[in-house]
Structure formats: structure tokens, C-alpha cells
Amino acid sequence: MKQPYLNFQVDHMTLLLQPRLYSVAYAIFRVVFGVQAADILYDKRKEWEKGQGEKSMTYALMIGKADETPRELMNTIVAVVQPSEPLSRPSHVREMLDGHQAAAHWQHIALRTPDLISFHEHALSLGVNFVTPILNDAEEDLIQVFSGEWFFPGMKASGMFFEFLERHPSQTKQQKLQEQNRQSWFRDRTFDGLYEEKEREYQSGKVTPFIDFELIELIEKQINGKSTFQLNADDLKACEDIMRNYAAKKNK
Numbered sequence: 001m002k003q004p005y006l007n008f009q010v011d012h013m014t015l016l017l018q019p020r021l022y023s024v025a026y027a028i029f030r031v032v033f034g035v036q037a038a039d040i041l042y043d044k045r046k047e048w049e050k051g052q053g054e055k056s057m058t059y060a061l062m063i064g065k066a067d068e069t070p071r072e073l074m075n076t077i078v079a080v081v082q083p084s085e086p087l088s089r090p091s092h093v094r095e096m097l098d099g100h101q102a103a104a105h106w107q108h109i110a111l112r113t114p115d116l117i118s119f120h121e122h123a124l125s126l127g128v129n130f131v132t133p134i135l136n137d138a139e140e141d142l143i144q145v146f147s148g149e150w151f152f153p154g155m156k157a158s159g160m161f162f163e164f165l166e167r168h169p170s171q172t173k174q175q176k177l178q179e180q181n182r183q184s185w186f187r188d189r190t191f192d193g194l195y196e197e198k199e200r201e202y203q204s205g206k207v208t209p210f211i212d213f214e215l216i217e218l219i220e221k222q223i224n225g226k227s228t229f230q231l232n233a234d235d236l237k238a239c240e241d242i243m244r245n246y247a248a249k250k251n252k
């Protein structure tokens with residue numbers, strides 16, 4: 001019998017970021033994830049040395065509000081993966097752990113959306129990279145897509161990325177997707193699909209970033225050393241325009 005106090009819901013996730021990615025990530029959350037000013041729960045500042053100015057220590061953003069999701073979908077799930085390959089074989093999972101001298105590493109956060117196709121189009125139009133097309137997991141009755149990893153030029157790939165998923169997609173949506181990508185659609189075991197793709201990336205040494213390094217540099221230029229708490233609506237609009245123009249040029 002499971003005790004009631006052992007019923008856990010995801011409350012929040014904490015992400016450590018290098019200073020170089022800290023403000024860029026803030027812009028990404030605001031622009032790509034649609035975080036509004038009112039959804040910034042806090043942005044704590046501290047002046048470590050007198051006269052050096054305040055630094056942002058931590059910010060928290062609400063990327064989703066409670067909705068009408070049926071109770072049976074509101075389960076809290078942890079998926080655990082180990083490098084199961086023999087030592088003689090390469091393994092991106094082993095590399096992600098060893099490369100960061102980490103015994104444990106939260107690899108991806110899966111975010112559920114009520115409309116994956118629209119989110120996917122929105123993200124693509126802002127220059128977000130995905131490592132797979134939208135995949136169908138018939139067994140779980142869900143569709144999902146995996147983003148590139150969060151890192152920046154001159155840094156090892158972080159091993160951290162996002163999964164976006166929609167549960168119980170309608171027949172119409174399934175058909176639309178099926179027409180878009182015939183080969184990958186029928187890969188019924190999406191874990192294998194992602195696993196193989198990540199393995200291929202790590203072996204080739206070319207890990208897809210969440211957004212291209214070139215675009216990160218353009219956003220950094222726009223942010224121009226401002227702290228997260230100094231970024232206003234105009235700054236974010238400018239970031240959005242940069243992302244949109246970059247993606248339009250790239251996808252042409």
C-alpha cells in the first residue's frame with residue numbers, strides 16, 4: 001500500500017546555467033516559451049562586492065499554468081537510463097555522464113502541450129533546432145519531438161534538452177503528420193528513435209544545439225550585457241525579431 005505522503009507531483013525544476021547562457025536562456029524562455037512578465041516569479045539580485053553593481057542570482061519562470069488536463073494524465077513520471085552498452089562500444093549516455101564527471105544528470109524535461117504541431121511550427125519559425133521530426137508513439141498514444149541541447153560556442157554539449165509531447169492526438173493530427181514524414185512515422189518505438197539519433201550525434205561529434213551558435217551570438221549582441229531584470233519588452237521584441245529573421249533566412 002502506497003502512503004499518501006509518497007504521492008509526488010513535479011513542483012519545479014532547477015537548471016544550472018553558465019553565465020553566458022543565463023540571459024540568453026531568459027530571452028528564449030520569454031520568446032520561445034511565451035513567458036509573460038507576470039509569469040516571472042522572482043529574479044533575485046545581489047551585489048557581491050560594493051560598487052560592482054547587482055547581479056541576478058536566480059530567476060524562476062512559470063512556463064505552464066494548471067489547465068483542464070484530465071486527472072489521469074497528471075501523473076509524475078521519472079524515466080531512468082543507464083549506458084547499457086558493453087565498454088567496447090561507444091555510448092552517448094556514458095559520454096554525457098563521464099564528460100561532465102557526473103554520477104547523475106537530468107537529461108531532458110518533457111513538456112506536454114495541447115497542440116504539438118502548432119508549438120513545433122512556432123519554435124521552428126524562431127530558429128529552434130530539433131533532432132528528430134515529430135515521432136509517433138502508438139503504444140503510449142502520444143506524439144513527441146526532441147529539441148537540440150542547450151550549450152554555446154566553445155563549450156562541451158550539455159546533454160540537456162527538451163522533449164515536447166502531446167498525449168492522445170486526434171486522428172486528423174495523426175494523418176497530417178503521417179503525410180509529412182512517411183519514414184519516421186512508423187518507428188513505433190520512439191525511445192529507440194531518439195537513442196539512435198543521439199548516438200549518431202555524439203559519435204560524429206556534431207551535437208545539434210537548441211539554437212545555432214550564430215543565433216546565440218546575435219541574441220547576446222542584442223542583450224549587450226544587460227541583466228535579466230533589465231531586459232524590457234522592447235529588448236525581448238528585438239530578440240524575437242532577430243530569431244524570426246534568422247530562421248526565415250535559414251529555412252529559405
Ligand SMILES: [Fe+2]
Nearest residue numbers: 079108110163
Ligand atoms: Fe522522454
